[in-house]
Amino acid sequence: MTATSGPLVRGARNPGSQGALRHLNQERLFEFLLANGPSTQAELARGTGLSTATVSNIVRDMAAKGVVATSPVNSSGRRALLVRLTDTGDIAVGVDFGRRHVRIVLATLGYDVLAEESIVLPLGYDVSESLTAASELLDRMLEAGGFERQSVLAVGVGIPGPIDRRTGTVLQGAILPEWVGVNLRELEDAFRFPVMVDNDANLGALGEVTWGENRGVRNLMFVKIGSGIGAGLILNGQPYYGYLGITGELGHTPVAEHGIICRCGNRGCLETVASTTVMIESLSRGAEKPIGTADIVRHGLARDPATLRIVGDAGSAIGQAIANIANIINPEIVLIGGPLAGLGDALLDPIQHGILQNALPAIGETTTLRMSSLGDRAESLGAAALVIQSSLAGHD
Amino acid sequence: MTATSGPLVRGARNPGSQGALRHLNQERLFEFLLANGPSTQAELARGTGLSTATVSNIVRDMAAKGVVATSPVNSSGRRALLVRLTDTGDIAVGVDFGRRHVRIVLATLGYDVLAEESIVLPLGYDVSESLTAASELLDRMLEAGGFERQSVLAVGVGIPGPIDRRTGTVLQGAILPEWVGVNLRELEDAFRFPVMVDNDANLGALGEVTWGENRGVRNLMFVKIGSGIGAGLILNGQPYYGYLGITGELGHTPVAEHGIICRCGNRGCLETVASTTVMIESLSRGAEKPIGTADIVRHGLARDPATLRIVGDAGSAIGQAIANIANIINPEIVLIGGPLAGLGDALLDPIQHGILQNALPAIGETTTLRMSSLGDRAESLGAAALVIQSSLAGHD
Structure with a gap:
């Protein structure tokens, strides 16, 4: 919903003004890993349209530079090489508001979970109090892990209600009527970070196809x-x-x-x-x-x-x-x-x-x-994935 | 469903082995026009991620070489430049089988309709007879227009029934039970051209967003x-x-x-x-x-x-x-x-x-x-669009 700060994608993003094709292909792999999480070389080739030889060369280069790490895995019974982005120090935050809880996860761009906590909310909770509680929990988690506020790219927030994507506003139909009308600005004011908001079931689906x-x-x-x-x-x-x-x-x-x-x-x-x-x-x-x-x-x-x-x-x-x-x-x-x-x-x-x-x-x-x-982690992990994937420049 | 012959996209298709970025960007525009039909320069920029300046430069080049033609249009009340591919001599054929008719359209890669005809079929027609009738109609249309058989890229065929895309076979549930089990090979034997097959409603939708x-x-x-x-x-x-x-x-x-x-x-x-x-x-x-x-x-x-x-x-x-x-x-x-x-x-x-x-x-x-x-033309135009768009190398 909102562009995020952070030097996430190296180089200029205007494809009309770039240098060599090799750089473009590296970026394509990088973006694919950001968008899809750890992937085998075969998945990278299928997903980017690059030849397996090209993928293998680029992965070797990127691994030498420390941008990605590789590990052997089994994929459909065959041995394959899993490629993941290494830790850039950037943090994606996923927050899931339920009817009775809020759950927060901190993750790297390489889809590693750094911390995960949840607290119980009173039934029929007040939205602004729950936002304060969530923001305080996030602050405690960042402090406990020794993470700088500046390393947070954005906070992905899952809400149990339909969201109008034109305005980032919760619409009529939310499970908790108090959520109706809450918008991006209020969430950003509460968390003091850039926020992306989405419906909780959408985030559950995204969590499942990226983490599960x-x-x-x-x-x-x-x-x-x-x-x-x-x-x-x-x-x-x-x-x-x-x-x-x-x-x-x-x-x-x-x-x-x-x-x-x-x-x-x-x-x-x-x-x-x-x-x-x-x-x-x-x-x-x-x-x-x-x-x-x-x-x-x-x-x-x-x-x-x-x-x-x-x-x-x-x-x-x-x-x-x-x-x-x-x-x-x-x-x-x-x-x-x-x-x-x-x-x-x-x-x-x-x-x-x-x-x-x-x-x-x-x-x-x-x-x-x-x-x-993923059980009750699906939505918060999906919210973190939303941040990771939307961090791509030019993504909406 | 099937790759088609014809020198449709210039140059090698392996993005890892190409020369300059300019060529890559030209190809991107070309592919976008193939996939989406005549488009304004603004649509080209949005659709390819290229800057408007880059698009405008490339379009000028391509127009000078005769690959595209441009014409002024109104788009949302503003003046804009519509870009379309010029005639390459290649022909896409769209065939729509209904319950009582077969309709055939011949079109260029620039989405210009060259010929369009339909014939009535007897109620409860025999499938193999209808295939023969359609194939003969197509041959007559090619002959009447003075088109070589070699210029036909492929025949897109719309059938009123669900299609299993893994095998290109018509499944149980077709309006006319005789269609059930008909597969790509039988259609290719009848038309003596490469064939792509799809459900008629899918092709109606595709026709509407490309031609209508x-x-x-x-x-x-x-x-x-x-x-x-x-x-x-x-x-x-x-x-x-x-x-x-x-x-x-x-x-x-x-x-x-x-x-x-x-x-x-x-x-x-x-x-x-x-x-x-x-x-x-x-x-x-x-x-x-x-x-x-x-x-x-x-x-x-x-x-x-x-x-x-x-x-x-x-x-x-x-x-x-x-x-x-x-x-x-x-x-x-x-x-x-x-x-x-x-x-x-x-x-x-x-x-x-x-x-x-x-x-x-x-x-x-x-x-x-x-x-x-598009009325009763939607499905046959969609079938032709399927051929035009699937002609892209690497497309399935």
Whole structure:
């Protein structure tokens, strides 16, 4: 959303005024590593269009200069050389605001995590207090690690609500109504750093394809099931934002024809039958005290029949909504994230059932459904990845 | 799907082994013009990342060599210089197979249409006979125009069914079951040219963003309403194919909870309530003889109440399905194509109503809904654009 300072990309950025092609190709590799994280030489060749011989020469040069480091790995059963950027001293900060927490991660441009912490926020927290708490946590983390403020490139912030990318403002539809209207400037005032803001599900998707075991997947949908249900999309290898930035509003797919009214004004939306809020409400009836998402996970794993029924019904509705979208965007992988991820197959099985029952057979049978590989770290790692990748000059 | 012959891009294609940067930048402009069609200098600068001064210099050079031609135009109310590739003598062929017709267009790499013809096919036609008819039509068109067979780069073929891009094979789900299993080799044998194959709705979308008044739109959904209902997607400025190539299956969005069984095996799919087949069936009851899509358009324009009711119900269901997808991919423009496009507002109004009632307000209010600007030419022009754009070396 905003350009960042820092001498991130060496040399002038105007391709019309540069010297040799070799330099241009070096830069291309450098940018690819920034954008995609540690990559094998074969991935570098595919991703840049350079020949493997050229890649191998440039990597040798860059390694000699200390710009990259290499290590042997196995890739699809073959031995390969993994190339990563070495530490430039620059720090990318990722911040994820949830309904009850804020989580912060500090990372290098080489995608190494330097520090990671989270704190619990009171339910229905005040936004400006939570911003202060997050900013203080960040300051403590920087101090504890002995990092200079100047080495921070920017702070990536994930917020559970739709973001208008034209203005960087949180729109109507955020899980916590207090977030609505918050804009980039307020966030920058709170953190006293340049800020980039994005929706939390978008960042979860980005985290998964840059840090997780789904690294490099080109068409992926990350579905976050919480008090809202949102999806982040990676399409053709890139985070997808559409026309205005309001994408992945999976929670507002109508699934119950004569259902109850949703906070969006429509009726029978997926969120009215499958959000964690609805599940908690159903399962708290008759209970001594209201339960939380951790209880749902615990009871589900203990195979409590009422919990399995509620989770099953919700999962099957979620699967139906995913199927509708999979019929259109044909993702390779659908990942499930959010506080119920610990349920494992008790949640995945009904979702899979809903997908198979509603998707075209060719889509249902070839779409891989899995739990998030990063758990509750996906969004904050994605927020750091946003900073790393957007640090590229000329990137918006 | 297949690389094509022809000395399309000058010079070696290995960017690691080339000489000067100027040559690289010229090639970049050339490729951009191939991929996007006639463009203003400002669009060229934005699209290539080159400075406007560099673009202007290169364009002057290329115009002096006769590679491009320029003409003044108005762009957003300002005067601008439109740049187009001049005729290289190469020909791209676009073929669109419909349920009742085949349409063929011949075009230059500069997106000039050289010839365009269509013939009617018998209802329920035999695929191999239709391929022979199309191939003979193409031969006649080449002969009539005095074009050598060697100048044909490739034939782009649009087929009304999902295509598995791994194998170039038509999958289950095609409107005409006889198409299922047809593959690239059979098409190449019929045409005796290299062939690229794609779904007709995908090609409609591509046609619209390269030839139509929606040229250059980066996020667009082209919805083709026929005996099937399919959508073609342009996302982030590129045709979108997903994991396997089976995208935009809008007709299989469930819209009627206890609806009738669809040919896909599911129930209550959009196609079971809103395809032209279903409309024709409803409106033919009690009529002296079965009506056709042209009758629906004629009666609708004459404001026949039964026709308006049937079109209205179908449109509103289509709008609901579009809203579900718009909530996820946030398109800038949704275009309606297919044989009912002549209905104009009689069809657009109920679709718009369905979108507004089911999409998030921020999405419903900002998504532009329009009829296709190219009418029944969209798919064949898109097929030719596929050839033009895929002629780029290294493109798949």
